[in-house]
Amino acid sequence: MEEKLEIWSSNLGYPRIGEKRELKKALEGYWQDKVTDEELKQTATSLQERIWETQKQAGIDFIPVGDFSLYDHMLDISINFGFIPKRFRQQTIKKELELYFTMARGAKNVPPLEMTKWFDTNYHYLVPEIDTPPKLLGNPILTLIKKAIALNIQPKPVLVGPYTFLTLSKVPEGKDKFWVLPKLLEVYKEVLKQWAMAGAKWVQIDEPALVLEMSGEEIKVVKDIYHNLSSPDINIMLQTYFEGVDFYPEIAKLPVQGIGLDFVRSHNNLENIKKYGFPKEKVLGLGIVNGRNVWRTNLTHAFALAKEIIDIAHPKAVFVQPSCSLLHLPISIELETKLSSEVKQILAFAKERLQEVAILTQALRKGELPAGSFAGSPEVHPLKEVKEKIAQLKSEDFERAEPYEKRFLKQQKVLNLPLFPTTTIGSFPQTKDVRQKRARFKRGEIDQQEYSQFLREKMAFCIGIQEGLGLDVLVHGEFERSDMVEYFAQKMTGFLVTQNGWVQSYGSRCVRPPIIYADVSRPKPMTINEICYAQSLTPKPVKGMLTGPVTILNWSYVREDIPRKEVAFQIALALRDEVLDLEKAGIKIIQIDEPAFREGLPLKKEKRKSYLDWAVKAFRLSNAPVKPQTQIHTHMCYAEFKDIIEAIDAMDADVISIECSRSKGDVISIFETYHYKKGIGLGTYDIHSPRIPKKEEILATLKRCLKVLAPQQLWVNPDCGLKTRQWEEIIPSLRNMVEVARELRDSLSKD
Structure with missing residues (x-):
């Protein structure tokens, strides 16, 4: 008898911030010395x-x-494994959490760890710096395991795996x-041993880097890692997500008790199981509901897919789970009181x-879904004029009228900007x-007139500060915007x-990603009033400020009934109307942030060309019709740029600005091998830290830039x-920045 x-239900991770953003409030209170160490830890304990x-x-x-x-x-x-760079080890620590937050945010004379995106998500992680061998300094999850067991919870401790971490x-x-x-594996083994002794039966070791392209040598490293970590004392669920695993046969043979695969973002995992099978002695982590988008799962489809996978794989057991951690989703639809019941x-x-995971788990155990378990997909009413605009696009709709070299001369004549x-x-x-x-204003306690007057006062103050500091190109301050994507989402269909x-x-830092459920258009101007008012206050150019089509797309939850490319083009056309209105109103510089x-x-190289082709086109579509004299800027931050520098160039913006401070200027090395001709601003100080950068630091960054970039570009x-x-932080920081630019300008004029 067979x-x-x-079949078990499992989760990979959950949002940390709290339904009322309790963690955010506690952290910011702590940084302002309004919340003690104990109060912060108590908030964290209660949330967990x-x-x-x-x-x-x-x-679950x-x-x-x-x-x-x-x-x-x-x-x-x-912190726990002793990877504390020298500049932090030299600090005098007065409070228990001071080292932790100094590494995260920096201190007066201590730059923080670099920050960049977690794979292809909008979550930013702090990049570890490995300048010393590891040493186990703490194992706080040990206490959590014991507490969870005491609460009659089956804990599955989570840890980023050695391969991904390094x-x-x-x-x-x-x-x-x-x-x-070698020494890191000793630390991991000790941690796993302690967790097993505390009563944990399974450990989830996250290795999302296994979905990236890997060399034969890297595969050998992974094999060595898991042959070292294998232990009879605890079951390892080797968890991958965000894509399919290319080296599936090698991964499947690793001496672990379970393998977690994402069946939402990739068809490759199912194809691999069909081709190579699945180890019958292992547990399959079945990532079957979407941890990255917000549309309710088609349970009929998911149930059928799960049954197909199980029938082909014949695993020892199954963990039914999301495709990745739920960290990337809002907490609950129950908190939304203004959305209609049909939308919810x-x-x-x-x-x-979680409820979907539980339903699918029970259904797979029983062999059938409960009746009425799928609510349906969004009902989309196409906008005929939007569809027609997309269908009628021609190659010239994506091209500026003149090349950059000619535009630069005309823009300089109009703007008359100094060096740097x-x-x-x-x-x-x-x-x-x-x-x-x-x-x-949102609650209706004040009217539009009072709110608009308040915003004008803020803009006037902001323009005055910038003029007083001596900035050359000003901005209006964006006081009317709660978020750079949400603001535009509220003004478009x-x-x-x-x-x-x-x-x-x-x-x-928390954001509220909008949800794109239908065709996008711009019913009326979105930024003209504020930008034009700010420009009326100063003879210096004030930039029009827009969020670009690719960023609006990537920082939203996107409909799935049409290609993402088409959604990006819809957004680009809506923004193009705004760009042309800004130009018509006399705005000479327009920044379209990306x-x-x-x-x-895409994490897989074979998918990147297609994405970059349409992403570049979407950006160009948003601004191609402007006059050569109108200067187009864009901004990018906290990402690896070396893979996309050609695409950045192809975007054909007149000026780009990118992060350069947390990476200690490493991004400049890209321009040592790639000859970039257009304007570029390499960020001279880190705004995610409260510390005020010294003039020497800013000057060092600029001088390094000048080794690979012409003064006219910078x-x-x-x-x-x-x-x-x-x-009080930004005024002295900007003052230092402006003074360094002037000094550098003066020094070059004397040479």
Whole structure:
């Protein structure tokens, strides 16, 4: 008699921030010395226990423990495993958490760890720096395992695997990226041993880097890692996500008890199982509901797919689970009181994903789905004029009228900017009074006239500050914008905006991704009033500020009934109308930000050309019709640019600005081999840290830039917007930046 297949429900990770963003508020209170160490830790403990209870009540059998973090999970490993760079080891630590947050945010004379995107998501992780061998300094998940067991929860401790951790880390120049691996494996083995002794039966070791392209030598490293970690004391679920595994046969043979695969983002995993089979002695982690998008799962389809996979794989047992951690989703649709019941029925956030996992688990155990378990897809009403515009696009719709060299001369004649023109990226501090006034306006407590007058006062103050500092190109400050994507989503058709759909971007920074459910258009101008008012206050150029089509796409939850390319082109056409209106109103510089351009790059190289082709076209479509004299800027931040520098060039922006401070200027090395001719601002100081950069630091960055870029190309700016900073931080920082630009300008004029 055939033994019945064991089927369990499992989760990979859950949002950390809390339903009311309790973690954000506690962190920011702590940084302002309004919350003590103990109060912050108590908030974290309470949140973790509530998260566990939510999953338990949803019917999840194996609940992740250790997926929670005060700031970032990669930072947690760095601290606990002793990867503390020298500049932090030299600090005098007065408070328990001071080292942790200094590594995250920096201190007066100590730059923080570099920050970049977690694979192709909008979550930012802190990049570990491996300048010393590891040493186990702490194992805080041990306590969580014991607490979870005491609460009658089956804990599944979570840890980023050695291969992914080292692949995403920085090592000293000349060192192999795996130089500490032997000692690191000793630390991992000790951690797993302690977890097993505490009562954990399974451990989830996250290895998303296994879906990237790997060399034969890297495959050998992975084999060595898991032959070393294999232990009879604890079961390892080797968890991959975000894509398919290319070296599937080698991964399938690793001495682990379970392998987790993403069957939502990739068909390759199913094709691999069909071709190579699945080890019958292993548990299959069945990533079957989408951890990256918000449309309710078609349970009929998911159930059929799950049955097909199980029938082909014949695994020892099955963990039914999301395709990846639910960190990338809002917490619950229950928190949305303004969306219609019809809309809410087609959406699933993190809590609803748990319910779907539980339903599918029960259905697979019983062999059938319960009746009425699928709510349906969004009902889309196409806009005929949008469809026609897309269909009628011609090659000239994507091309500027003149090449950059000719445009540069005409723009310089109009703008008359000095060498090393100084500017900022766009936003200025969203102080408490700004947030309160916006909230009062949304609640209807003040009228449009009072709110508009308040915004004008803020813009006037901001223009005055910039003029006083001597900046060459100004911005209006973006005080009317709660978020750079949400603001435009609220003004275009085809978008839903949530009340409480918050998602962690990094640390305490949360965003509310809009939901694109239908065709996109721009009913009326979106930014003209504010930009033109700011320009009326100064003779200096004020930049028009827009968010680009690719970023709006990548930072939204996107409809799945048409290709992403088509959605991007719809957004680009809507933005083009705005760009042309800004130009008509006399705005000479228009910045179309694309910080998420790199983020959308597929993890597999064979898919990248197609994405870059249409992403570049979408950006060009948004601004191609402007006059040669109109200068187009774009901004990108916190990403690996070396893979896409040709695409950045092909975007044909007159000026780009990119991050250069946290990476210690490493991005400049790209231009040592790629001859970039257009204007470029390499961010001279890190706005994600409260520290004020010294003039010497800014000068060092600019001088390094000048080794590979011509003085006529170089702009001077921070590496991102100033929204999250305080005026007392940014004024001296910008003053230092402007003074360095002037001194450098003067020194070149004397040579």
